[in-house]
Amino acid sequence: MRKITIKDVARNAGVSIAAVSYVLNGKESKVSQDTIARIHESIKELNYIPSITARGLVKNTSELIGVIIPQTEDHKQLVFENPFYSEMISAIEAVVREDGYHIILAGVDKGKTYLDISTSRNLDGAIIMGIYSEQLYEECKQANIPIVLIDSYVNDSDFTNVGIDDELGGYMATKHLIDNGHRNIGLVTGMIRKDGVVEKRFLGYKRALQEAGLFYNPDYVFENSVSYTHGRSSGTLIAEKYPEITGVFATADMVAFGLIRGIKEAGKEVPEHISVVGFDDISMAHMFLPPLTTVRQQIFLKGETAAKLLIDQIRKKRGAKAHGKKRTNIPLEIADRETVRKLH
Template identity: 75%
Template sequence: MKKTTIKDVASHAGVSAAAVSYVLNGKAHKVSEDTIQKIHDSVKALNYIPNISARGLAKNTSELVSIIIPQTESRKQLMLENPFYAEIISAIEAVVRDYGYHAILAGVDEGVSYLDISVSRNLDGAIIMGVYPERLYEECKKVNIPIVLIDSYIHDETFANVGIDDEHGGYLATSHLIAKGHRNIALVTGTIRRDGVVEKRFLGYKRALQENGLFYHPDYVFEDSVSYEHGRVTGRLIAERHPDITAVFATADMVAFGLIRGIHEAGKRVPDDLSVIGFDDISMAHMFLPPLTTVKQQISYKGETAARLLMEQIVGERPRRGAEVPRILIPLELVERDTVRLLNG
């Protein structure tokens, strides 16, 4: 079947190909309202799909932005198995689409050049999640496109940055368990790396213990990957071998779900035998049985905020080098549900 072209649309509408091009490329002010309506009617009637590549060449833009997720752990499927990413990526994509752009998703393994990705795709901008101050970040500074960071503890003012106070979030979760009477509190977490999200939540956990006069037990920290399976294995381990532990802070809801499954497999129950608190408040948290007590970060709002910052730079005036760039902190709140009980209460 022959592909419909601009000339076909023009012929069907009884206008010039130039008029069709104006309307499809955001220059409708150059033609009359009657012509605009005819063109839109013809586009719909012929089911015409614009050639994005051709439009990009004409406008010196690819109309593509990338969502980059550095793979910092050995489990390559983490990016797809955690609903947190689905929620934030959906929010970003919706904003980008509102601007007439398209988003592509890329997981970047250690050792892979971000410069290669940006050049080969001719990107107009990028959002990068959880980048560390190492090679990938240094490469980002060499790329001459707008970039917005999410959940990145980078100590300079090169790029706009959207995130939360992860240390405060870890403190909130642990303090809630302490307020419920728990004293032997475990932490189940992904890999703790310097200047990363997980490290900040770990530091909040330690601060809450210290401020309440509780001893920090290194043996109560179970560190591996941000995954359901890590939670499940650790849940069984805690339930079977650590009768002293009465509560667990999981630094991600997916880990908390695995924990609860593992605890149940070991013949114990949440919250009757062990209390569990998560972090993120992904959409599944209130559907889970029992519904998960967790620290809520506004995942969709975080993605929307980052996307708007990026698109404003792409379609508007980009900040000059050295100019102050925003660092936006999204507020946190504790959501009480059914996985934490009052000890001896």
């Protein structure tokens, strides 16, 4: 079936191609109300779908926003397996769609460049999640488009940054276990990299132990990937080899789900034998059995905030960076459910 073009719309409506172009590109003041009505009727009759690329050439905009997720671990599929990212992306997409933008989602392998994505797609702006400083500066600045970072500890006024206080979150999770009488507390976590989200949560864990006068035991730290699989293997190991551990902080809910499964497979129960606190409060957390106690970080609000800040930058000045903008932190709280047992 032949694709309907702007010429077909113009011919069917009995108007010029220029008139149709004016209507499609928001310049309706240049044509009469009768012409506008005929063009819209023609579009409806022919089921014409405007080309985003063609409109972009007219407006000098692609109407595309990149959502870029660096693959910071060797397990390349982990990012897209984690519901945390789907919830975040859903929030971003809902905001940008209201302003007439579309998103391009891209996972970037370790060592690959972000610049290629922004230039090849002619992006109007980009949201980058979880980036580290060594990967960032020159290539993102060369892109010369508005950029908002999510969950990054890059301290550079060229970029707007939206996140949470991850150190505080790790502290809150560990303190919740301490406040419930636990003294030997494990940590199941992804790779601890300098100035990354996981490192901040690890430091919060250590601070809570220190504040309570508890000994930090590096043997209680199980570090690998942010995955269900790592949580599961760690849960089995803890239940079988570390009988003194009564509470565990998992630095992501997906890790916590695997952790609980592994504990049960080793013949123990949560929270009767081992208490578990997660991090994120993804939508599955309250559906899980038992419902997961976790650090709630308001994922939707984080994505929504980042998207609104990016749209604001694009509107103010195309291609400008957000000089002098401060980090926006989303508040945290404990979602207290059924995976933590109070010890007497």
